[in-house]
Amino acid sequence: MAMTDPGPDGRFGEFGGRFVPETLMPAVQELEKAFRGAWADPEFRAELDHMLTHYAGRPSPLTDCRRISEELGLRLLLKREDLNHTGSHKINNVLGQALLARRMGKTRLLAETGAGQHGVATATAAAYFGMDCVVYMGEVDIERQALNVFRMKLLGAEVRTAMSGSRTLKDAINEAMRDWVATVEESHYCLGSVMGPHPYPWMVREFHRVLGDEARRQCSELLDGGVPDVVTACVGGGSNAAGIFAGFADSTAELVGVEPAGGAAVGRGVPGVVHGSNSYLMQDEYGQVKEAESISAGLDYPGIGPEHAYLAAEGRARYESVTDAEVIEAFQLLSRTEGIIPALEPAHALAWVSRERAALAGKTVLLNLSGRGDKDATQMMEVLS
Ligand SMILES: *Cc1c(COP(=O)(O)O)cnc(C)c1O
Numbered sequence: 314m315a316m317t318d319p320g321p322d323g324r325f326g327e328f329g330g331r332f333v334p335e336t337l338m339p340a341v342q343e344l345e346k347a348f349r350g351a352w353a354d355p356e357f358r359a360e361l362d363h364m365l366t367h368y369a370g371r372p373s374p375l376t377d378c379r380r381i382s383e384e385l386g387l388r389l390l391l392k393r394e395d396l397n398h399t400g401s402h403k404i405n406n407v408l409g410q411a412l413l414a415r416r417m418g419k420t421r422l423l424a425e426t427g428a429g430q431h432g433v434a435t436a437t438a439a440a441y442f443g444m445d446c447v448v449y450m451g452e453v454d455i456e457r458q459a460l461n462v463f464r465m466k467l468l469g470a471e472v473r474t475a476m477s478g479s480r481t482l483k484d485a486i487n488e489a490m491r492d493w494v495a496t497v498e499e500s501h502y503c504l505g506s507v508m509g510p511h512p513y514p515w516m517v518r519e520f521h522r523v524l525g526d527e528a529r530r531q532c533s534e535l536l537d538g539g540v541p542d543v544v545t546a547c548v549g550g551g552s553n554a555a556g557i558f559a560g561f562a563d564s565t566a567e568l569v570g571v572e573p574a575g576g577a578a579v580g581r582g583v584p585g586v587v588h589g590s591n592s593y594l595m596q597d598e599y600g601q602v603k604e605a606e607s608i609s610a611g612l613d614y615p616g617i618g619p620e621h622a623y624l625a626a627e628g629r630a631r632y633e634s635v636t637d638a639e640v641i642e643a644f645q646l647l648s649r650t651e652g653i654i655p656a657l658e659p660a661h662a663l664a665w666v667s668r669e670r671a672a673l674a675g676k677t678v679l680l681n682l683s684g685r686g687d688k689d690a691t692q693m694m695e696v697l698s
Contacts, residue, residue: 315629316518316555316562316620323511323590325623331510332586337490340497341589345512347417352519357416364408365523368441369398371405373524375531381650385670388677390541391653392528392557394684401656401684402524402553403434407503409520411438414501421445421500425489427454427482428610429461430688431505436470438503446470449489451481457610461688482614483602486588506550507618510589514618518555524681525560532679543673545569546681547661548579548632549611551618553683558630566679568630570621571665573607573640578617579625579632592619608637608696609657609689639664641696644686656684657693
């Protein structure tokens with residue numbers, strides 16, 4: 314059945330696995346063992362639940378949208394991850410990993426970040442637990458995301474510049490992994506999406522499952538025990554989509570992930586190994602990982618988590634892409650009709666719903682609103698003026 318635990322080798326069908334250098338193997342094995350123990354421990358689960366409730370603000374509401382539904386000719390339900398502390402779904406994963414790191418006796422959190430959102434979330438969790446925090450960020454991204462760099466520093470984190478390669482997210486991941494190998498005694502690498510070597514894709518999905526389980530209960534209440542016809546979410550690495558899909562994988566709901574046209578790893582990518590697991594990624598003709606390009610910095614990861622590659626191959630989920638122009642329109646549409654300014658990432662999912670409105674007529678569509686749009690307001694002010 315879809316979205317249960319991967320095998321002991323971390324495989325989802327032919328995807329996933331653990332392709333790491335010898336020096337990293339003990340660290341990922343120790344992490345897997347610790348996660349298995351923690352996840353089976355009711356005390357760990359209760360402590361995480363307590364933090365999610367009293368610090369992160371869970372459960373997030375489900376909003377039954379009236380005006381946009383009328384405009385599109387369907388029924389749109391939004392899972393409101395934008396209302397979480399720090400403004401997105403990312404807090405679910407970082408609180409889980411930080412609590413696990415503490416249980417493992419670690420005192421230092423490492424993270425990579427592209428647009429800065431995962432770095433900010435990790436720095437937040439580190440501050441909450443009183444842990445040291447080092448965030449790796451490409452030189453190019455540091456220049457583009459000055460406000461998030463400031464936020465991380467304010468939260469007590471050290472931001473280190475990744476100078477190798479294209480000086481963006483994929484280079485930051487490489488440097489964070491290098492740091493981890495050298496400091497594994499005291500450090501935990503807090504990876505930001507459902508990617509990387511086993512156990513990360515599985516573990517990160519499990520930490521986000523809370524949002525899918527909540528949405529399942531909320532939909533059941535609203536729809537007299539029923540489920541939506543379609544469940545959709547944007548896909549960068551794929552963590553928010555994995556969280557909401559996990560709540561509906563065993564149901565009749567159709568699952569649709571939406572990627573940016575300039576980063577469509579499932580649509581235009583090829584199978585290959587990157588950052589420790591086997592999945593789809595964008596490559597050039599020489600097999601080099603290609604830069605993804607998108608209006609939304611949070612989605613410009615050139616790969617996709619291995620479980621999504623598996624769900625696509627099995628036909629349990631499908632993956633569509635939308636253009637920047639469609640995203641800009643969706644961003645304005647939700648703001649104007651519902652009074653909710655979405656982050657540009659989930660605006661991708663809405664752009665797909667809006668484009669496919671004829672095919673979706675009369676259906677109930679659950680969309681994971683993964684984050685709020687405050688962080689994108691300045692960029693959109695320039696785009697729209
Ligand atoms: C980081 C981010 C994403 C992309 O990450 P996934 O792992 O694909 O979920 C999507 N939405 C928001 C609001 C984000 O901050």
